[in-house]
Amino acid sequence: MNNPHQRDMNREEQHPRRERLLLYVDGELAPKEATRIEAHLGACWSCRAHVSKIEKSIVDLMEFDGAMLTPRLSTPPNGWRGFDGALRQVVAESGRRSLLSIVLGSFGRFFSRARHLVIPRP
Amino acid sequence: MSRGQIRQVAIACTASGGSPTVMEGVETESTPSITVGLPPLAANPVHPIETRSRQETLKLEQKVTGYFERWREPVYRYVVAAFGNSAQAEDVTQEAFLQLYRCLHAGQSIGNVRAWVFRVAHNLAVNQIKSQQFITLLDDETWEEIRRLYKDTSPTPEQMLIQQEKFDRLRVAIASLTALERQCLHLRTNGLRYREIAEILDLSATTVAETLYRVIDKLAKENYE
Numbered sequence: 001m002n003n004p005h006q007r008d009m010n011r012e013e014q015h016p017r018r019e020r021l022l023l024y025v026d027g028e029l030a031p032k033e034a035t036r037i038e039a040h041l042g043a044c045w046s047c048r049a050h051v052s053k054i055e056k057s058i059v060d061l062m063e064f065d066g067a068m069l070t071p072r073l074s075t076p077p078n079g080w081r082g083f084d085g086a087l088r089q090v091v092a093e094s095g096r097r098s099l100l101s102i103v104l105g106s107f108g109r110f111f112s113r114a115r116h117l118v119i120p121r122p
Numbered sequence: 123m124s125r126g127q128i129r130q131v132a133i134a135c136t137a138s139g140g141s142p143t144v145m146e147g148v149e150t151e152s153t154p155s156i157t158v159g160l161p162p163l164a165a166n167p168v169h170p171i172e173t174r175s176r177q178e179t180l181k182l183e184q185k186v187t188g189y190f191e192r193w194r195e196p197v198y199r200y201v202v203a204a205f206g207n208s209a210q211a212e213d214v215t216q217e218a219f220l221q222l223y224r225c226l227h228a229g230q231s232i233g234n235v236r237a238w239v240f241r242v243a244h245n246l247a248v249n250q251i252k253s254q255q256f257i258t259l260l261d262d263e264t265w266e267e268i269r270r271l272y273k274d275t276s277p278t279p280e281q282m283l284i285q286q287e288k289f290d291r292l293r294v295a296i297a298s299l300t301a302l303e304r305q306c307l308h309l310r311t312n313g314l315r316y317r318e319i320a321e322i323l324d325l326s327a328t329t330v331a332e333t334l335y336r337v338i339d340k341l342a343k344e345n346y347e
Contacts, residue, residue, distance in 0.1 A: 018339075019335040028316050028331070060288060061311065064292045067289070068268050070199075077209050082212075086216060086220055087183065087186065090223055090224060091183050
């Protein structure tokens, strides 16, 4: 069992957990584990059948999504008509400077200039 | 919900962004990290609001409008499909993009804008659309209407019947999912990666993977067993 090749062979023969197969299908595994599962699938019909089942479920789901949900969800009740006005309002609100920021800004600029007058530049 | 409350929700959302979760053995190289939280100010010098020119403001407005046109539909679809209320979903979606403008205008750096908008929309929906069920989106009457309007491309009446029976079973299976399962499923069908879903729902990537597997397993059982 200390032979590394033998160890790799055994690992290849172990069935991966079912959840790992979905991660494999979704391309979410680290390359090392993805390669190991790919090698296992080459040899194991049972796991390959399970991968097919996962893929079939995804296909059915996306067919359902496209055929039955998308037509119902493509247009919202108000057709996005409120957004432009709401954004303009937010832009105007964000651009309006508060009295406090104007006062603080003036103080900041005054002290910055005063500092240069008092402390000569090197 | 008042505008002030909405702002609080979004701020709470951005503040709880935290570091991306990493799942053991999950590919991390191909999926970009998400910067949802507030970055340290010193590391990201920004234009102070006072000095933002009119031209910069216009540019930012156009940028946010561009994001809105690009991602409003997937975000809206997610909110309706996961929370089941189309009228509120439209408001929630729009508010998420308005929040995006406010955050960008305030100088916040957002690495993954799409995930950020989904996250803010999700949090707003959680607070506003509390007790809705997916089934309200597809009640019996609506379902019959959708079935009637569905243009089947099956070559034979037998195949059309099989297809419709499959959709009926899927409708039942999807309606039986838990709220979390629905959320994970509809984020995934909108093209988000596991780590992005984990960030949006504030879960570990492992939980997202387990939840999505449970969904696929339920759908497969409903369809083939």
